[in-house]
Amino acid sequence: MAVAAFPDPDLDPSRWVPLRYLNFFRLVIAGLFLVAGSELQLGHEAPKVLVAVAFAYIAAVLTLGFPDAARRIGLDRLIMLQVVIDIAVLATIMWASGGYRSGIPVLMMVILAGAGLVAQGRAVLFFASLATVVVLAENSWRFFSGRSSADFLQVGFVCIGFFGIAIVARLLALRAKANESLATLRGVALAKQQAVNERIIRDMQDGVLVLGADGRVRQANPSAALLLGVDSLEGRLLAELDESFSDFRVRCASADGALQRMRASGKLLRCRAVGAGEDGEGGGGEGATLVYLTDFEEILQRMQQMKLAALGRLTASMAHEIRNPLSAVMQAAELLTEEKRADVQVRLVRIINDNARRIERMVRDVLALGRREEALPEALILAPFVASLIEESTLGGAAGRDVFRVEIPARATLGIDRAHLHQILDNLVANARRYCSGKPGSVRVFAVDAGGRTALHVLDDGPGIDAAERLRVFEPFFTTHPKGTGLGLYIARELAEANGATLELADNAPGAHFVLTGRTQP
Known part of the structure; x- marks a missing residue:
């Protein structure tokens, strides 16, 4: 067959795949030449030449249409050989069918368009030039031999079309290949990013669940199963895992979420539910919900440790700050027992009162910190x-x-x-x-x-x-x-x-x- 069922992995798919379809087109055209050539008004000047060329064309397409030929000859040489054969066969059939007016140049345009998709470099210009030469040569032969020839202006327009179609097809092929390369690079980058995201979600301490519209778990990371105290989550209804999740969409939909203690694990979790993609659409599918689970007991422990550390620093600072006024109070009290003059006693009492009030303000301000919880x-x-x-x-x-x-x-x-x-x-x-x-x-x-x-x-x-x-x-x-x-x-x-x-x-x-x-x- 002309179309390989299993493309060779060593061949460039961006060129081999369109070449397969071009080979299939060649096989169909060769069959039409052989079976319906006379009905298509082809070969009426040399019927035997039409049949012989059609058989030869079928043999060439079948011989050169398999990946083995590309491996033996090389893909670039194979494309060059096939297009040259195409132009030669079509030029011969055009000669045997009355020249330019037979419509064969239109088939040449199709072949040049296909060649522009699979060939590389300046080969497409060579193919357009070859087609132009054979068409002009055949029409010139008819003109000088006195046969019915076409107007050279019309032939010239068709030959210009050869170059235009070949160049446009080549530019489209380059554009498609560039887009394919860009898509491949972005696909690789996306796969790497997805792998990183999956690793982060898998290793993060918070639990992440993706729920369907029916409340069934579609995806979950290992931390979610650990926090909920179950072995596996995928495919299970969240309400079956813990009865406290029966109305979680309402209670956990706020920005701060809701606190609830799990029956299986005994952990106090902070549950927050948001629509996938922020609007209920996105990666989780229509109606999907993302549920974030956080071990709130661990947060409380860290907060308690931070409070104790801050309290330690505050206590140390208070001890240092209270020491100065307390020393002044003690010293003034000692002097007060020894001093007999009334004016000095009044001054010492004022010092004691001022420093005592300073200590009292300090204590009052520190006690005010306890009002944070209120x-x-x-x-x-x-x-x-x-x-x-x-x-x-x-x-x-x-x-x-x-x-x-x-x-x-x-x-x-x-x-x-x-x-x-x-x-x-x-x-x-x-x-x-x-x-x-x-x-x-x-x-x-x-x-x-x-x-x-x-x-x-x-x-x-x-x-x-x-x-x-x-x-x-x-x-x-x-x-x-x-x-x-x-x-x-x-x-x-x-x-x-x-x-x-x-x-x-x-x-x-x-x-x-x-x-x-x-x-x-x-």
Whole structure:
């Protein structure tokens, strides 16, 4: 047969596959020449030549149409030989069928188009040139021998078409080959990326499940089976594994997910469900759902360890900070028992009271850290809240209120615990009031929209914060005020984080500039 059933692996498939179809076309054309040549008005000037050429063409197609011929001759030489035979056979049949008007040049165009797909380099131009020469030569022979010849202008247009078809076919072949190479490279890169993703998902500690619309597990990584306490997951209904998953799509669809304890493994898991591709479509198929499982007990343990470490650092810092005022209290108490003068006794008692109050403030501020777990955020309207806080801090004095300039939109809200916001702003406002110039409007408090969040700014016109101290302003027990405890800003930032907000120090403008940013709604 002319079409090889099993292509040779050593042959270039981008050339061998179209060559197989071209061989099949040659076999069909040779059969038509042999069986229906007379009905197609072919070979009427030399019928025996038509039959002989048709037999020879079939023999050539059958001989050169197998991969073995390409291995023996070489693919490029085989293509060259086949196309030359095509042009020679078609030129002979055109001569035996009345020349150009027989329509054979149209078949030559088809052969040249096929040659442009399988040949390489300038061979396609050689084939177009060869076809042009034989067609012009045959028509010239008819013209000089007095036979019926075609108009040379028409023949010239056809010959120009030979070159056009051959070049276009070659360009299309090059474009297809380039696209195929690019697709191959991208396929290799995609396969590597998929292998990396599969390795990451397989080795990650969190469990990942892909569920169908019926709640059946389609895919799962080993961590998911371990967290759920089962041997295998694929093909099983999630509700059968644990009854707590019966309504998981509703409970776990939120951004934070839901906590539930597994019956089989006894683990407390954080379950979060999202639609595949973020919109319910994508890699998991229509209606697929991705379920992420996290061992929440391990998270709690890490959080507890971090709290204990932070508590250790805080305790060490407190011990160091309390030692100084406590030493002053002890020394003053010893002197008080020896001192007889009333004025000195009053001075020593004042020292004892001042340092005792300093220790008491330290203890009170540290105890305030325990309120982090009691955050009850609500959508606070900032304008009246800030106005009330400033009213309290200035004790109703008009001169003290003039120092503050409040620029907060009437509808601006911040999702935060009321008591926490009061403590944060009280600290920021007190610091700004302490370091500002005292002129009217020297402390600005304003709020702006920050991309769906609210940013509350507190800034003063004081000297600002030195570059060397900017990195330490939120450290516990760091203060530049002689009577400060150094816990105000530290606690303020801790309380902000407990409410999902951030407290940051912006650039001096020209004084200290603090920004509290949080959600508009809790």
